[in-house]
Amino acid sequence: MTPPDLTAHIERGLRDLADLVAIPSVSAQDRHLPDAARAVQTLLEAEGFTVREYPGQVAPILLAEAGEGPFTLLIYNHYDVQPEDPAELWDTPPFTLTERDGRLYGRGASDDKGELVSRLAGLRALREQRGGLPLKVKWLIEGEEEVGSPSLEAFIEAHAAELKADGVWWEFGSITPEGRPVLYAGLKGIICVELRCRVAASDLHSSNGAVVDNPLWRLAAAVASLRGPDGTVLIPGFHDDVRPPSQADLDAIAALPGTGEALRDTYDVTRTLGDRGEYHTRLNLKPVVNVNGFHGGYDGQGSKTVLPAEGMVKLDFRLVPDQHPDRIVDLLRAHLDQQGFNDIEIVELESHQYPARSDLNHPFVKTAVQVARDVHGHDPILNPSSGGSGPMHPFMQHVGAPVIALGIGNIGGRVHAPNENILRRDFENGVRYAAALMAALADG
Amino acid sequence: MTPPDLTAHIERGLRDLADLVAIPSVSAQDRHLPDAARAVQTLLEAEGFTVREYPGQVAPILLAEAGEGPFTLLIYNHYDVQPEDPAELWDTPPFTLTERDGRLYGRGASDDKGELVSRLAGLRALREQRGGLPLKVKWLIEGEEEVGSPSLEAFIEAHAAELKADGVWWEFGSITPEGRPVLYAGLKGIICVELRCRVAASDLHSSNGAVVDNPLWRLAAAVASLRGPDGTVLIPGFHDDVRPPSQADLDAIAALPGTGEALRDTYDVTRTLGDRGEYHTRLNLKPVVNVNGFHGGYDGQGSKTVLPAEGMVKLDFRLVPDQHPDRIVDLLRAHLDQQGFNDIEIVELESHQYPARSDLNHPFVKTAVQVARDVHGHDPILNPSSGGSGPMHPFMQHVGAPVIALGIGNIGGRVHAPNENILRRDFENGVRYAAALMAALADG
Numbered sequence: 001m002t003p004p005d006l007t008a009h010i011e012r013g014l015r016d017l018a019d020l021v022a023i024p025s026v027s028a029q030d031r032h033l034p035d036a037a038r039a040v041q042t043l044l045e046a047e048g049f050t051v052r053e054y055p056g057q058v059a060p061i062l063l064a065e066a067g068e069g070p071f072t073l074l075i076y077n078h079y080d081v082q083p084e085d086p087a088e089l090w091d092t093p094p095f096t097l098t099e100r101d102g103r104l105y106g107r108g109a110s111d112d113k114g115e116l117v118s119r120l121a122g123l124r125a126l127r128e129q130r131g132g133l134p135l136k137v138k139w140l141i142e143g144e145e146e147v148g149s150p151s152l153e154a155f156i157e158a159h160a161a162e163l164k165a166d167g168v169w170w171e172f173g174s175i176t177p178e179g180r181p182v183l184y185a186g187l188k189g190i191i192c193v194e195l196r197c198r199v200a201a202s203d204l205h206s207s208n209g210a211v212v213d214n215p216l217w218r219l220a221a222a223v224a225s226l227r228g229p230d231g232t233v234l235i236p237g238f239h240d241d242v243r244p245p246s247q248a249d250l251d252a253i254a255a256l257p258g259t260g261e262a263l264r265d266t267y268d269v270t271r272t273l274g275d276r277g278e279y280h281t282r283l284n285l286k287p288v289v290n291v292n293g294f295h296g297g298y299d300g301q302g303s304k305t306v307l308p309a310e311g312m313v314k315l316d317f318r319l320v321p322d323q324h325p326d327r328i329v330d331l332l333r334a335h336l337d338q339q340g341f342n343d344i345e346i347v348e349l350e351s352h353q354y355p356a357r358s359d360l361n362h363p364f365v366k367t368a369v370q371v372a373r374d375v376h377g378h379d380p381i382l383n384p385s386s387g388g389s390g391p392m393h394p395f396m397q398h399v400g401a402p403v404i405a406l407g408i409g410n411i412g413g414r415v416h417a418p419n420e421n422i423l424r425r426d427f428e429n430g431v432r433y434a435a436a437l438m439a440a441l442a443d444g
Numbered sequence: 445m446t447p448p449d450l451t452a453h454i455e456r457g458l459r460d461l462a463d464l465v466a467i468p469s470v471s472a473q474d475r476h477l478p479d480a481a482r483a484v485q486t487l488l489e490a491e492g493f494t495v496r497e498y499p500g501q502v503a504p505i506l507l508a509e510a511g512e513g514p515f516t517l518l519i520y521n522h523y524d525v526q527p528e529d530p531a532e533l534w535d536t537p538p539f540t541l542t543e544r545d546g547r548l549y550g551r552g553a554s555d556d557k558g559e560l561v562s563r564l565a566g567l568r569a570l571r572e573q574r575g576g577l578p579l580k581v582k583w584l585i586e587g588e589e590e591v592g593s594p595s596l597e598a599f600i601e602a603h604a605a606e607l608k609a610d611g612v613w614w615e616f617g618s619i620t621p622e623g624r625p626v627l628y629a630g631l632k633g634i635i636c637v638e639l640r641c642r643v644a645a646s647d648l649h650s651s652n653g654a655v656v657d658n659p660l661w662r663l664a665a666a667v668a669s670l671r672g673p674d675g676t677v678l679i680p681g682f683h684d685d686v687r688p689p690s691q692a693d694l695d696a697i698a699a700l701p702g703t704g705e706a707l708r709d710t711y712d713v714t715r716t717l718g719d720r721g722e723y724h725t726r727l728n729l730k731p732v733v734n735v736n737g738f739h740g741g742y743d744g745q746g747s748k749t750v751l752p753a754e755g756m757v758k759l760d761f762r763l764v765p766d767q768h769p770d771r772i773v774d775l776l777r778a779h780l781d782q783q784g785f786n787d788i789e790i791v792e793l794e795s796h797q798y799p800a801r802s803d804l805n806h807p808f809v810k811t812a813v814q815v816a817r818d819v820h821g822h823d824p825i826l827n828p829s830s831g832g833s834g835p836m837h838p839f840m841q842h843v844g845a846p847v848i849a850l851g852i853g854n855i856g857g858r859v860h861a862p863n864e865n866i867l868r869r870d871f872e873n874g875v876r877y878a879a880a881l882m883a884a885l886a887d888g
Contacts, residue, residue, distance in 0.1 A: 299758075
């Protein structure tokens, strides 16, 4: 079957995108969030969606529903964007969608208005072609993603029944320069903590280091005990809940291209962990602990012979299924106590994320991958998990369906930075993909 | 023999001290250093000293000589002072010697103009009483002590022949509230270094912590490996050159009062090292490593999921005889290499100090202690070494004589801080001590 010509829908989608980019819906600065919500609602209602608006902590949450059919697809996107600062580094105005050399520039062009609009344009094309939407589409669109989605998990839990679906199409994902779509079937979980140690009310002269303990040594020894030189976490019990990867996970990882050359070259990395052959296994499947910051005592030029009164360390733990963030904090406490560091305080920072990973053998995942191959004309790159973290787990837990992330970002897309952009090629394929995926799901 | 009445000399000394305090000879700010040198030279010449002035890196160095006799005493003092900032916290003008409730307030009243002047007043009294100075006194007075004595060691080495003496009376020391003089027969050495680690050209997202090493973990593990929980340094070879304490050292330490209560109470210390019974042994005899600072990555509120590109640690090692600062750096390098941290750079910070400790059985030391007992009317507290560091070793090495430090400071003397002061009682006893010590040394 020849794919339908979607040119008109692509052009219409680009006009929609220009309209949305023109609304500076910066959630961190509470700018124009209801305006953007209203614009999205109008676009959705024009395609037959019933849209309900719910209050979030920062911005309205939209829950839209349309169509009828044997398959229910839940789509997740967001209408808020990062601040445009530093504005002077943009080559064209950040809130004016501008095409140049095959790229479309503008804040939100990629993250996430471009994704949202390309999906809507594909849905519009399918609806026109079939004379109606041949599957049930539920669409959850929030305006707080760029400030950490503070309302999302509770919203999903509270609206679990309304959100029930057979598959979840998540925001996020990219296309390689060669045109290969990069899909993620999972995200790592995360828990961030601060360690604090104090030995005195104020700093002392370091001659007293013979008789007063040193909080920076204590923190250093505590941090050193958390992992080995190869990065393996050494906290007893840490790996107990790690679900062994499936054969499908291992096969997918074996098929992933490269061994991290781009990362090493971009950042001029001088010390890697693991063999190059382990690169994807580690990023997808290995839980890790990161020292994000370590601070205490003197930081100026030369020396200062001070025995600091206190110090602090910031850590994040990147988790894999089925590790529990809360349990990790308990294990960390027990480990520090066992190591003699019961004086070191653990402070939990902000909300955690549970890890999530979908079954790669699930028909929904297989369909999403197959359609990506057909539409992009290149083998998809299917990651069982990203090395990063985000609120994917609440979808899996409460919606009860596998989740797949496939977006239209690109490696030079400058997401969160000046000159954010997408390739026109990727936007066009994004529209085609949305139409083809929904058609495939509807047709079973 | 009834001690002579030194009242007139004490009053004359206090007038001299007021004159010197009035000269704001702040070496860190290059203020009035030649003026202070000239004032000291005038005072010395009035007592028959031949004074030679040598250029230092920051301020003139004075080398004075007077008297004749069987014993040659080398005295060391300095005429420079710390800055008066914050000036608004002084209750009376910092450069106006002011008596109040038995204390004399002013910048340099204790450190070190009060010591210098009290010694001169005692010498003046002895000279008048005997009709001449019955011993040879060499007096080395610098103006760079508060900026780390950058010229001193080389000066002593270059002028070793002129400085030859039978005993060295060093600046520094204090009197307890009960009136017990606190003497030091040694100082610890010191070497300060910075450790640096870098894994990439710029910070990375912490999801990359699965495949890129963490410089803060590496520094933490390196620091953790330097000592044990009890503070014992674990660098192989570190203790090889440690000279066993003499029986006299051990006896002196056994006689020291208290177990660090004042320190613990003043600073509200919650974690000590060693048993209380080990307090003085550790401060006097145990070499230690201090973490003065540890910095890298995020230090703001909440979390930031960053993998920092680099980090740094500042350390000082407090050494005891006969450890060599240079050898310690070599041992540290070898240890880090052996532990797998050959990527961690060691940067030496500023000049080091060798440790120094005099023989407590030397007649000069015994005389200094006995005279202190007689003059103060209380048992002296004789420390084989301070826990602190300073340029004492060049005197022992090049002058070839034992060194003893006995000053007139007090525990509430606020040295280096606003409202620096000495007790009038301690100044008076300082004058008496100088006269009596020189008499005892002259009389053999």
